[in-house]
Amino acid sequence: MLRGEEQEEIFYQLALTYVPGIGTKTGRVLLEHFGNAVTIFKRPIKELNNICKIGETKIKGFKDEEVLKKAERELAFVLKNDLDALYHNHNFPKRLSNCSDAPLLLFYKGNANLDAAKVVAIVGTRKNTDYGHKLCEELVEGLRSLENVLVVSGLAFGIDAIAHKRCVQLGIPTVGVLGHGLDRVYPYIHKELAEQMTENGGLLTEFPSETLPDRTNFPMRNRIVAGMSDVTVVVESQAAGGALITAHMASGYNREVAAFPGRVNDCKSIGCNELIRTNIAGMITNAEDLAEMMNWNNEGRPKAVQKQLFINLTIDEQKIVDLLQTKDSVHADELFYGTGLANSQLAATLLQLEMQGLIKALPGKLYRMY
Numbered sequence: 001m002l003r004g005e006e007q008e009e010i011f012y013q014l015a016l017t018y019v020p021g022i023g024t025k026t027g028r029v030l031l032e033h034f035g036n037a038v039t040i041f042k043r044p045i046k047e048l049n050n051i052c053k054i055g056e057t058k059i060k061g062f063k064d065e066e067v068l069k070k071a072e073r074e075l076a077f078v079l080k081n082d083l084d085a086l087y088h089n090h091n092f093p094k095r096l097s098n099c100s101d102a103p104l105l106l107f108y109k110g111n112a113n114l115d116a117a118k119v120v121a122i123v124g125t126r127k128n129t130d131y132g133h134k135l136c137e138e139l140v141e142g143l144r145s146l147e148n149v150l151v152v153s154g155l156a157f158g159i160d161a162i163a164h165k166r167c168v169q170l171g172i173p174t175v176g177v178l179g180h181g182l183d184r185v186y187p188y189i190h191k192e193l194a195e196q197m198t199e200n201g202g203l204l205t206e207f208p209s210e211t212l213p214d215r216t217n218f219p220m221r222n223r224i225v226a227g228m229s230d231v232t233v234v235v236e237s238q239a240a241g242g243a244l245i246t247a248h249m250a251s252g253y254n255r256e257v258a259a260f261p262g263r264v265n266d267c268k269s270i271g272c273n274e275l276i277r278t279n280i281a282g283m284i285t286n287a288e289d290l291a292e293m294m295n296w297n298n299e300g301r302p303k304a305v306q307k308q309l310f311i312n313l314t315i316d317e318q319k320i321v322d323l324l325q326t327k328d329s330v331h332a333d334e335l336f337y338g339t340g341l342a343n344s345q346l347a348a349t350l351l352q353l354e355m356q357g358l359i360k361a362l363p364g365k366l367y368r369m370y
Contacts, residue, residue, distance in 0.1 A: 007075065007079075008038055009036055009037060009038055009087075009090075010075060010078070010085045010087075011071050011072070011075050012036075012037035012038045012040065012041050012071070013037045013085065013087045013104065013105050014070075014071040014074050014075055014085070014105065014208075015037070015041060015067050015068055015070075015071035016030075016031075016037050016040065016041075016104060016105075017103075017104055017105055017208075018067045018070045018071055019058075019061040019062055019064070019067055020058065020061045020064075020067075021054065021057075021058035021061060022054070022058065022061065024101060024102070024103060024104055026052045026054055027104045028088075028104070029051065029052050030048065030051060030052060031088065031104070033051050036089070037087075040062070041062055045059050045060060045062065045063065048062060074208045074209060077183070077208075077209045078107065081109070081182065081183075082109070083107050083108065083109050083182060084107070084108040084109070085105060085106070085107060085108075086105065086106040086107075086108055086114075087104060087105050087106075088104070091114075092106065093106075093114040093115060093227075093228040094115050094333075095115070095119065095227060095228050095229065095230070095255075095333065096224060096227040096228040098227075098253075098333065098336070099223070099227040099253050101223060102223075102224075102227060103206035103224070105206065106204055106205065106206055106224075107181075107182050107204070107205050107206070107207075107208070108202055108203070108204050109182055109198050109202055109203050110175060110197070110198045110201055110202015110203060110204070111198070111199075111200070111201075111202060112150055112173040112174070112175050112200070112201045112202050113148075113150065113173070114150070114175065114204075114228060116148050116149060116150035116173070117147065117148035117149070118146055118147075118148060118149040118150070118230060118294070118296060119149075119150045119152060119228060119229045119230050119231075120143060120149060120150070120151050120152070120229060120230065120231055120233060120290070121151075121152045121153065121225045121226060121228075121229035121231070121232040121233065121246065121250070122136065122139065122140070122151055122152075122153050122159065122160075122163040122233050122235060123153060123154065123159060123160065123222075123225065123232060123233070123234055123235070123237075123242070123243040123246050123247070124136065124158060124159025124160070124234055124235035124236045124237055124243050125158050125159060125236045125237050125238055125241060125243060125268055125271075126156055126157040126158035126159075126160075126241075127157075127158055127268070128158045128159050128162065128235070128236050128268065129236065129266075129268050131236070131262070131268075132158075132159060132162075132235050132236035132260075132268060133162055135235050135236075135260050136159050136162045136163055136166070136235045137162060137166045138286060138287070139163075139233065139235070139286065139287050139290070140163055140166040140167055140170065140172065140287075141166065141170065141287070142286055142287020142288060142290075142291075143172060143287050143290075144170055144172060145287070145291075146287075146291065146296060149172065149173075150173050150174070150175060150201075151163060151164075151167050151172055151173070151174040151175075151201075152174070152175050152176075152177060152225055152228060152229050153174070153176060153177070153225065154176065154177055154178075154179070154218075154221060154222070154225055154242070155176035155177070155178060155185075155186075155190055155193075155194065155203075156187075156242070157187060158236075159235045159236060159243070160176075161190060161193065163235075164176060164190075164193060164197060164201075165193060167197075167201070168193065168196045168197060168200070168201075171200060172200075173200050173201045174197055174200075174201040175197070175201050175202045175203070175204055176194060176197055176201075176202075176203050176204070177204050177205065177221050177224045177225045177228075178203060178204065178205040178207070178213075178221065179205070179207070179213050179214075179217035179218040179220070179221040180205065180207055180211050180212060180213040180214075180217060181205060181207045181208050181209040181210055181211040182203060182205055182209065183209040183210060184213075186213040204224070205221075206220065206221075206224065218242055219242070219245055222242055222245050222246040222249060223246075223249050225246050226246050226247075226249040226250035226253060226255065227249070227250075227253055227255075229250065229255060230255060230256065230294065231250075231255060231256040231257065231258055231290065231293075231294055232246055232247055232250040232255065232256070232257050232258070233257075233258045233259070233260075233284070233290065234246075234247050234257070234258070234259040234260070234271065234272050234275060234281065235259075235260055235272075236260070236262065236268045236269060236271075236272065237259075237268070237269075237270070237271030237272050237275075238267055238268060238270055238271055239267075239270045239271055239274070240271070241271065243271065244271045244275070247259070247275055247280060247281060248280070251280050254332070254343075254365070255365075256282070256293065256294060256365065257275065257280055257281040257282070258281055258282050258283075258284045258289075258290055258293060259271075259272040259273075259275045259276050259281035259282075259283065259284070260272055260283075260284060260285065261273060261276060261283055261285075295329065295362050295366045314349075316339070316341060316345065316349045317349055317352065317353055319338075319339040319340075319341070320335060320339055320346075320349060320350065320353060320359070320367075321353070321358065321359075321369070323335060323338045323339065324359060324367060324368060324369050325369060327368075328368060329362055329366040329367065329368040330366065330367055330368070331365055331366055331367075332346070332350075332365040332366070332367065333365075335350075335367065350367065357370060358370060
C-alpha cells in the first residue's frame, strides 16, 4: 500500500507526462533541478519558464486542470490494478535510465528484478520459420545455466512469444514490454501467456491505460527493450522490421548485439546476416556463444587481483585504474557509475589507457588490467 507522500509524487509524475508540449528532455531538466515532480507543480509559472525556456503557452500547461484530472484518473487505475509506477528516483531500471531518450515514467505489473545481473533481449520476426523456432527455444534453454538472468521481449507474434513461452515453461523470469496500456493485451491471443508471465516476470509499458496498440507505439516500445538489456539477440529477421530497429537502438546505446546466421538466400535471415556482415552484431550459434561473448562464463573463476602502482596518470585515468584493480574485470556501466565520468569522457579515457597498454577491453563491454 502506497503512503500518502508516495501517492502524491506518483500523481505529479503522471501529471508531468500529460502536460502538452513537455517531452522527456524538458521533463528531465525540471526533475533534475527541483528533485521531484511535486515541487515542479507547486512552483510559479515564471520560475519554471526561466529554467526550461519553452515559452509561456506551453508552460501554462502546468496549471491546466485537465492535466490534473487525467493524472487523477490514471492514478486510480494504477491503485485499483496494483501496478507499480516506476520513475527515475523510484525503482526505474538502471540500465534504461542511462539512455537519453528513456521515458519519464513506466507502468509495471510483475515481480521480476528489472536490474537482474544479466538481462537478455530476444527479438525477431513475427513470421518465424521452424529453424528460428528451434534456435529460439534452444537459446532460452541454454540461458538456464546462467545465474540471475532475465529475458526481455515484446510479446508479439513469432520469436517474441516463443521466447516468453519457453521462459514460462522453464521458470526463467521474463518481461514483456508493451506498445499499449496495461488495461489490455495485444495480441489478445497472448492474454493467458501474459498472465503467466506476471507470476514469474512481468509486463512493462510507458503507455497509460486506454492507449491503443497503434503502429507508431512499437518503435517506442523497442527502445525500452534495447535500453533495459545488456545484450539484444536477433534470432530471425527480414531485411527490415522491428527486430532490426531494436538491434540498431541497442547498438546506439552502446549495448551488445548478437545474431544467429542463416542461409544467404533465406529471406528470414537477411536481417541477421546483414547485422553480422556490418559488425553491428556478433555471430552466435547457441547460448554458450552468447555467454562467451558477454564474458559470463568466467564469473565463477577465482579472482586474483594484485594492486600495482602507476605514475603519471591523469585524475580520470586514476579513477578507472582504481576500480579495475578491485576486480578481475569491470563492466563499462559500473565504470560509468563508479567514476562519475560522462560517457564521452569515459570512452576517451578508456581508449587512452588501452593505447598505453595498461588495460584490455573484453567482450561484453568489460575491461580489465593487463
